Each structure stands twice: as structure tokens, then as C-alpha cells.
Amino acid sequence: MTDSNETTTAPETDAAPQQQAPASSDAVATLEAEVASLKDQLLRSMAEAENTRRRAQKEREDTAKYAVSGFAKELLAVADNLRRAIEAVPAETRAGSEQVNTLLTGVEATERQLIAAFDRAGIVKLEPMGQPFDPNFHQVVAEVDGTDKPAGTVVTILQPGYTIQGRLLREAMVCVAKAGPNSAKVDTSA
Structure with a gap:
């Protein structure tokens, strides 16, 4: 079983x-x-x-x-003023006065040191003279008649522009050649 x-x-x-x-x-x-x-x-x-x-x-x-961008922007005004001080003294005044010459030599040395500090921080001055207007880097302040340059070409730099590490820090304030009667108008608005 x-x-x-x-x-x-x-x-x-x-x-x-x-x-x-x-x-x-x-x-x-x-x-x-x-x-x-x-x-x-x-x-x-x-x-x-x-x-x-x-x-x-x-x-x-x-x-x-x-x-350093904010600080660098403030120093750009210092660089501008150093350049204006150097350019404000005529060559004959500089040559005629040893004191003025010594003072300007010191201002130029200060400007060189500031530019070297800018270089170390990656700050580069824009050089747009003779180049076509670029709204990414330039601000047009005026158009100038009677130039032999093509319309929209930078003919005067009123204030230099700068970049920091390839990024725009300050636009260059420029004057551009005005379009002639047969030229197309340049768009200066950005």
C-alpha cells in the first residue's frame, strides 16, 4: 500500500x-x-x-x-585719462621744459605699467581704426562726410574699446565714414 x-x-x-x-x-x-x-x-x-x-x-x-571685470572697467577710465594727459601736452612744451618732460615721462611709465597689468589679466585694447563697423564691438557716435573710406569704415576712435579673455568689456566709441550719394546706408544700430 x-x-x-x-x-x-x-x-x-x-x-x-x-x-x-x-x-x-x-x-x-x-x-x-x-x-x-x-x-x-x-x-x-x-x-x-x-x-x-x-x-x-x-x-x-x-x-x-x-x-576682475567690474574693477577692470573702472580702471579703463584711468587708462583713458593717462592717455589724455600725455596727448594734452604739445611736443614743443615738452621739449621746452625739463619739469614737464619729467612729469610726462612718469605718466607714460604709469600708463605702461597699467597696460602690462591689463595684459596679465587678459584685457586687450581694440584697434578698430580703418576696419568696418562691427556692432558687437563698436558704438557709432557720428558719421563723417568727406572721407575717401567706404561707408561704415571706422575713421575716428573717440574712446577705445576693450575685451577681457575674449569677452567684450567696453565698446569702442567711434565715428564712421558716411555713405556717399551712391552708397548704401550703414546700419549703425545695435
Whole structure:
């Protein structure tokens, strides 16, 4: 009798694993999908963290590069005034007075030191004379008649412009050649 009991229970145990096999494969598929989803989330999170790190690094670099911009703008007026002082003294006055010559030599030395400090900070003076008007770097103050230059060419620099690390610090204030009667008008608005 024990043999018959064993035979009757054996088919039941064989049937149970067959019923669990489809459930196990469903569970495995679900777990694999969840693992794939979690891997995707992990990769996205890692990419976002890397992008955040790069953005923060760039912000630190930009802050270091352009931290002196406000101070540099104020020093541009000093550079302008040093140049005006040098240009205000006629050559004959300078040659006729040793004191004036000595004073101007000191002003020129101060200007050279300031320009060297600008160079170290990445501040570059714009030299637009004879170049076409560029609204990104120039501000037109006036148009001048009677020049032999093409319309829109910078003919006078009233105030020099500067860049810092390639970024505009101050526009150059310029006068440009006026369009002749047969020339197209230059757009001087920015």
C-alpha cells in the first residue's frame, strides 16, 4: 500500500514544479526588466552628475576669468585719462621744459605699467581704426562726410574699446565714414 500512496503523490509533486516554472519565468522576466530599468536610471543619474560637475567646473573657471571685470572697467577710465594727459601736452612744451618732460615721462611709465597689468589679466585694447563697423564691438557716435573710406569704415576712435579673455568689456566709441550719394546706408544700430 505504501507503493500506491507513493505513486499517487508523485504525480502531484511533478505537477507542482510545472506550474511554478511559468511563474518563475514571469518573475525572472519581471526582475530582468526591473534590473534594466534600474541600470538605465543609474546611467542617467551618472550622466547628470557628470554634467553637473562639468557645469560647476566651467562656472568656477568663468568666475576666475571674469572676476576682475567690474574693477577692470573702472580702471579703463584711468587708462583713458593717462592717455589724455600725455596727448594734452604739445611736443614743443615738452621739449621746452625739463619739469614737464619729467612729469610726462612718469605718466607714460604709469600708463605702461597699467597696460602690462591689463595684459596679465587678459584685457586687450581694440584697434578698430580703418576696419568696418562691427556692432558687437563698436558704438557709432557720428558719421563723417568727406572721407575717401567706404561707408561704415571706422575713421575716428573717440574712446577705445576693450575685451577681457575674449569677452567684450567696453565698446569702442567711434565715428564712421558716411555713405556717399551712391552708397548704401550703414546700419549703425545695435
